[in-house]
Amino acid sequence: MYKFLKRKSIPVKHCLGHYSLIISLNAIVVRTAGHQFMKTQVAIIGAGPSGLLLGRLLELQGIDNIIIETKSPDYVLSRIRAGVLEQGTQMLMREAQVGQRMDSEGHVHEGFALSFLGRLERIDIKALTGGKTVMVYGQTEVTKDLMDARNLSGATSFYEADEVTLHDFYSDKPSVSFLSNGQRLTVECDYIAGCDGFHGVARKSIPSEAIRLFERVYPFGWLGILSRTPPVSEELIYANHERGFALCSMRSSMLSRYYVQCSLDDKVENWSDQRFWDELRLRLPEAAAQSLITGPSIEKSIAPLRSFVAEPMQFGQLFLVGDAAHIVPPTGAKGLNLAASDVYTLYNILRKRYKENRLDLLTKYSEICLRRIWKAERFSWWMTSILHKFSDDAFNQRIQEAELDYYTSSLAGQTTVAENYVGLPYEAVE
Ligand code: APR
Ligand code: PHB
Secondary structure (H helix, E strand, O other): OOOOOOOOOOOOEEEEOOOOEEEOEEEEEEOOEEEEEEEEOOOEOOHHHHHHHHHHHHHHHHEEEEEEEEOHHHHHHHOOOOEEEEEHHEEEEEEEOHHHHHHHOOOOEOOEEEEEEEEEEEHHHHHHHOOEEEEEEOHHHHHHHHHHHHHHOOOOEOOEEEEEEEOOOOOOEEEEEEEEEOOOOOEOOOEEEOOOOOOOOOOOHHHHHEEEEEEEEEEEOOOOEEOOOOOOOOEEEEEEEOOOOOEEEEEEEEEEEEEEEEOOOOOOHHHHHHHHHHHHHHHHHHHHHHHOOOOOEEEEEEEEEEEEEEEOOEEEOOOHHHHHHHEEHHHOOHHHHOOOOOOOOHHHHOOOOOOOOOHHHHHHHHHHHHHHHHHHHHHHHHHHHOOOOOOOOOHHHHHHHHHHHHHOOHHHHHHHHHHHOOOOOOOOOO
């Protein structure tokens, strides 16, 4: 009987006729001509924040997993994404033993501002939530820290995988097959984690009668710009203006991220840097507009906004995680944080399933995740609805201004905004 080599092993290769058997770090491999079979405990589809964070947490518990990703590592890291981390997300990064750079390079934010009618109203999230804060640390950095840790540990990942296909996830022998460098591989597993984002294959593999989709597509987009300039403010500014929404954010003290609402059929080529800066200034309060330092864009893109939820999130041995199951408009900075709370729930369910034989927890995944997801969907929808221009309807503009005036002048209103922005508590898995 072969000893299952857990640590960094020298693959042990045995030729059994036309089969060959390789035992490596976290997978048993049987190879036939043209087709390779592997076995692991959890097959993770997608190497974005969801897949990498889940894989890392499971690995630290000795729960074997294989990540299968369609893109290259460089492509995954090239994505420009928001990075406002709730404390739960920060906690998970530290638990995954990848929080060091976040803690040294991330920026703790104790508040943010809502601007409207030329006013700049600060929401003191730390004072209003008994000390909670958020961390500004780019999602690219989160992904890089997790990717580096996985590379260092030697855990198995397949990048640039093609024809990724899910099999038999309603049975007790699910598997994932794919092409890697022309070789067909099949990973047999106990569970599949669909961490493959909104456009991934996992959700699309579910029979339509087994899943219910909820969606709202917003009638505008965000034109975003990255510039090597100091941010206009140390804290984020979310601006309501009759010309449209604007957001002032940052990646570091010399890397600013700005957005202006634009029409869905707008094109990046219609927006010179100068036009962007002029429009941004028009939507900001006077003081901010005056102190804005502009510079050449190093990235400029338009993103659509949608709210989306798939129910349930579990289908036999398949679990949908993060963007594969839900999307929020970026106005509430919840996308990455919702992915992290899904990972927290699935990680603890699987940890207890393998360590304590708590099979009963497996069926609780959807209900636990969806309770928190829908509250974050509500907050993201609400922030979007009070900050964006939906039409030329003057009544709607006044209602938005009244909403903002109330929520920034009432302690109850401020507290509501603050506790949602820092992130509602995680539900215990027990
Ligand atoms: N097979 C394997 N991998 C796939 C497939 C597929 N068929 N389709 C997509 N992928 C990969 C993508 O290339 C991507 O790297 O799955 C990964 C999904 O990552 P994300 O889209 O980043 O989703 P998630 O990991 O849940 O992170 C959510 O990312 O999109 C932002 O705002 C969102 O911040 C949130 C976070
Ligand atoms: C960003 O920095 O890209 C960002 C920050 C906060 C948001 C959305 C985007 O709500």
